[in-house]
Amino acid sequence: MERSPIDFDDVSPIGGALPAPEDTPIVVVDDEPSVLSFLRKVLEGEGYPVETFESAQEAFTRISQGGIALLIADIVMPDMSGMELVRRSLEEDPGLSVLILTGAADTESAVESLRLGVDDYLQKPISADGLIESVVRALRHQAQADYRDKLEIWLRSEVKRRTDEVQQRSREIEVVAVATLSTLVRAMEAKDPYLKGHSERVARLCERMAQHMGFDAQDIEDVRTAGLLHDIGMIAIPESILHKEGELSEEEYRQVRGHVEVAAKILEPLSHIARAVSYIRCHHERLDGSGYPQGLRGSDIPLAAQIVGLAESYGSLTERRPHRKAYSSKEALDTLNASRDVWFEARVVDALEQVVKSEPEPAGSQPEHPGSD
Numbered sequence: 001m002e003r004s005p006i007d008f009d010d011v012s013p014i015g016g017a018l019p020a021p022e023d024t025p026i027v028v029v030d031d032e033p034s035v036l037s038f039l040r041k042v043l044e045g046e047g048y049p050v051e052t053f054e055s056a057q058e059a060f061t062r063i064s065q066g067g068i069a070l071l072i073a074d075i076v077m078p079d080m081s082g083m084e085l086v087r088r089s090l091e092e093d094p095g096l097s098v099l100i101l102t103g104a105a106d107t108e109s110a111v112e113s114l115r116l117g118v119d120d121y122l123q124k125p126i127s128a129d130g131l132i133e134s135v136v137r138a139l140r141h142q143a144q145a146d147y148r149d150k151l152e153i154w155l156r157s158e159v160k161r162r163t164d165e166v167q168q169r170s171r172e173i174e175v176v177a178v179a180t181l182s183t184l185v186r187a188m189e190a191k192d193p194y195l196k197g198h199s200e201r202v203a204r205l206c207e208r209m210a211q212h213m214g215f216d217a218q219d220i221e222d223v224r225t226a227g228l229l230h231d232i233g234m235i236a237i238p239e240s241i242l243h244k245e246g247e248l249s250e251e252e253y254r255q256v257r258g259h260v261e262v263a264a265k266i267l268e269p270l271s272h273i274a275r276a277v278s279y280i281r282c283h284h285e286r287l288d289g290s291g292y293p294q295g296l297r298g299s300d301i302p303l304a305a306q307i308v309g310l311a312e313s314y315g316s317l318t319e320r321r322p323h324r325k326a327y328s329s330k331e332a333l334d335t336l337n338a339s340r341d342v343w344f345e346a347r348v349v350d351a352l353e354q355v356v357k358s359e360p361e362p363a364g365s366q367p368e369h370p371g372s373d
């Protein structure tokens with residue numbers, strides 16, 4: 001932990017007398033001039049700056065200006081009672097230290113002083129030592145309160161700074177994790193002549209479709225990430241199934257369908273791409289409920305997941321497979337048009353069509369013959 005920015009010596013909660021700094025005087029208010037001059041003499045003798053007032057109203061005007069270390073107030077005064085002055089002063093400055101010094105002590109005002117949080121309730125006549133003892137105690141009490149306030153502020157800011165740091169680091173780690181997983185996907189696909197570059201192409205298509213549909217920057221990034229990692233769950237599917245040329249058995253098909261849940265499990269710890277993961281989990285759901293894993297219908301399927309699903313379908317159709325040649329763009333779009341409002345919302349199919357027509361997939365993005373490279 002870094003060194004606290006507080007000057008601990010400055011507000012030490014222990015130690016001896018704490019003279020008020022010169023710009024924070026002790027305000028003394030009493031309608032008896034002899035009392036005022038006694039208090040001034042004693043306090044100034046101890047090095048405290050003092051401002052005296054015979055009028056409670058004038059004292060209040062001064063207190064309202066702020067910068068007061070301590071208020072010492074009489075109770076019985078002609079223009080305003082000391083209790084009223086204290087109540088109003090504490091409303092102005094709740095942290096103000098206050099001593100009551102009265103010649104007419106009574107239970108009622110003593111209880112009221114306690115209620116207001118007055119530091120000490122003193123009776124006249126008071127000795128110089130007794131006064132100084134109370135002043136030091138009140139100022140020390142205030143210094144401790146200031147110290148606690150500063151410490152709390154510093155601790156809060158320190159905790160926030162550390163939390164931000166940890167979050168920033170965890171974001172960086174998660175970004176690295178996504179980059180690592182993308183590399184893994186690329187490596188997996190590189191081994192397969194039919195799939196080489198598939199996820200990159202799907203990701204690019206997802207990004208362009210999301211842009212075309214007016215998604216904001218974060219949504220576009222989430223859809224692109226979902227496109228990039230949509231089939232990472234295929235890692236759990238045996239190669240014998242992935243490369244099987246004939247029809248899949250029911251059990252094999254069940255395993256292939258499991259790739260979405262496997263992907264979601266692999267990616268679950270990456271909280272910053274949680275939305276992308278939810279799109280991956282839903283990218284084989286279809287509007288008519290015929291999809292998997294949950295058989296969601298209609299608007300229960302996120303639009304972004306439909307983008308990933310349609311981009312994946314288009315990507316697959318335009319790639320060679322063991323049992324068929326690659327579809328042309330037009331053939332793929334015609335085929336997918338049949339799924340309009342059945343598997344995918346019309347606006348998603350339209351987006352694909354617009355995007356593909358505006359910028360067709362560059363030729364040669366996949367080897368013409370498996371194993372040719």
Ligand SMILES: [Fe+2]
Pocket residue numbers: 230231259283284312
């Ligand atoms: Fe998939």
